[in-house]
Structure formats: C-alpha cells, structure tokens
Amino acid sequence: MATIKRSLNNRTCEAPYLIFLGPPGSGKGTQAEKLHQNFRLVQLSTGNLFREHIKNETPLGLRVKDILAKGELVPDDLTVEMVMERLARPDTIMGVVFDGFPRTRDQAVALQNRLDEKGKCVTAAISFQISDEELVERLGARQMCPKDHSTYNLKSNPPREEGKCDLCGSPLIGRDDDKPEVVRNRLRVYRQQTEPLIEFYREQDMLIEIDASRAIEEIEAQLDEWMPMFIQGVNE
Numbered sequence: 592m593a594t595i596k597r598s599l600n601n602r603t604c605e606a607p608y609l610i611f612l613g614p615p616g617s618g619k620g621t622q623a624e625k626l627h628q629n630f631r632l633v634q635l636s637t638g639n640l641f642r643e644h645i646k647n648e649t650p651l652g653l654r655v656k657d658i659l660a661k662g663e664l665v666p667d668d669l670t671v672e673m674v675m676e677r678l679a680r681p682d683t684i685m686g687v688v689f690d691g692f693p694r695t696r697d698q699a700v701a702l703q704n705r706l707d708e709k710g711k712c713v714t715a716a717i718s719f720q721i722s723d724e725e726l727v728e729r730l731g732a733r734q735m736c737p738k739d740h741s742t743y744n745l746k747s748n749p750p751r752e753e754g755k756c757d758l759c760g761s762p763l764i765g766r767d768d769d770k771p772e773v774v775r776n777r778l779r780v781y782r783q784q785t786e787p788l789i790e791f792y793r794e795q796d797m798l799i800e801i802d803a804s805r806a807i808e809e810i811e812a813q814l815d816e817w818m819p820m821f822i823q824g825v826n827e
C-alpha cells in the first residue's frame with residue numbers, strides 16, 4: 592500500500608486514523624458506526640470495549656466496573672494498553688475511527704507516541720460540538736443493543752421495531768450510566784479532562800469542527816464529503 596501525503600497537514604500516513612472528540616451523547620458512536628459501514632474503518636470505541644470486558648467478567652472488566660458505573664475515567668495505562676491490543680488486529684489496516692479515545696492529554700500523547708513507533712499517525716481529530724441542554728435531552732432518550740452495541744435514540748433515531756435492535760433483533764436497553772446523576776458527572780469529567788484536547792489538536796493543525804446538533808444524515812453526508820481528504824492516495 593502506498594504511503595500518503597495528506598493535504599490536511601502534510602503528515603504521511605498509511606490509512607485514515609480519525610479521532611472523534613465530543614461529549615457523551617454528541618453522536619460520535621452513531622457516526623463511527625456509519626464510517627465502519629461506509630468505509631470499513633474499524634470503530635474503536637473504548638466504552639464498548641470496557642462494557643464487553645464487564646459483560647464477560649474479565650479481570651479488566653471487574654476492575655473497571657465501578658468506575659464506569661460512576662461515570663469516572665478508567666486509568667490511562669489500562670485504557671492505552673487495551674487500545675493498543677485492539678490496534679494490533681489486522682482489520683485496522685483499512686483505518687480506524689477512535690470513538691471516545693483519547694479522553695485525557697496523557698492518552699493523546701501516548702497514542703501519538705505508540706503510533707509513531709509503528710510508523711502510523713493520527714490523520715485528524717473531529718470535534719463534535721453541541722450544547723449541554725441538547726445532550727441531556729438526547730441521553731435520556733438513548734437506547735443500545737447489548738449484543739452488537741448499535742445505538743438508537745427514541746426521538747432522533749428510533750429502531751424500526753419498538754424496543755428491538757435493527758441488526759440482530761435483541762431487546763434494546765438503556766445504559767446504566769445514562770441516568771441523570773451519572774450523566775451530570777460524565778459531562779463534568781468531559782469538560783475538565785477531555786475538552787482541553789480540542790486545543791491540543793488545534794495547535795497541531797489536526798482539528799476539524801462539526802456542528803453536532805444537526806440531523807444524523809447531514810453529519811454523515813459531511814463526513815462522507817471529507818473522507819477523500821482523509822484517504823486521498825490510498826490506491827495511488
């Protein structure tokens with residue numbers, strides 16, 4: 592596969608490695624699923640990976656269960672190791688969309704260093720921008736499939752059949768950490784620890800901003816329009 596000179600900031604990367612930055616409920620997961628369907632990028636959702644560990648009662652799952660229940664952040668070293676394990680799988684060759692990672696400056700620096708060692712790099716960080724009022728409303732209406740992790744929203748993105756996953760038919764559930772008191776804490780944690788990453792990526796000329804209050808289809812269309820800029824030259 593040819594190496595690529597990106598028009599975005601002249602970094603040379605093998606495949607698109609996109610970071611989705613944004614508060615809980617801003618639509619990162621929904622759009623990451625679309626990029627997976629439309630462009631075969633791996634959706635690397637650290638939240639989904641942690642929930643899978645918890646469901647399977649692995650040592651990591653047992654360790655992080657209470658942290659997720661409170662809406663706090665899992666320690667950086669555990670999170671980075673889990674991400675690197677996932678990145679080592681061969682399907683990442685087509686590119687990756689990081690959904691919910693990095694969430695701290697240390698995670699962001701670790702990601703860049705670890706990708707550097709592999710001759711890879713972050714292509715762009717896309718910041719999903721939306722007001723707190725809209726987030727609280729959206730999270731209250733959110734449902735997910737416990738089996739394949741696809742996400743729905745009773746208002747903006749309802750399943751075809753009420754209460755059932757479109758993809759596998761499993762009964763949909765609300766997320767424990769979407770309860771109002773936990774949501775408030777998750778938003779606080781986001782503002783304190785993750786929002787500063789917007790400046791971190793802006794300073795490196797990697798930031799792209801998107802108005803996340805718009806309809807799902809509009810945001811999807813915008814991302815589709817940007818994709819050639821991210822994958823430009825892959826088949827050259």
Ligand code: AMP
Nearest residue numbers: 637638659662663664665670691692694
């Ligand atoms: P999410 O599904 O992305 O909202 O993540 C759910 C929960 O998983 C978060 O509230 C954190 O407890 C944990 N988590 C997910 N990603 C990270 C991360 N990058 N760093 C630390 N904790 C994380």
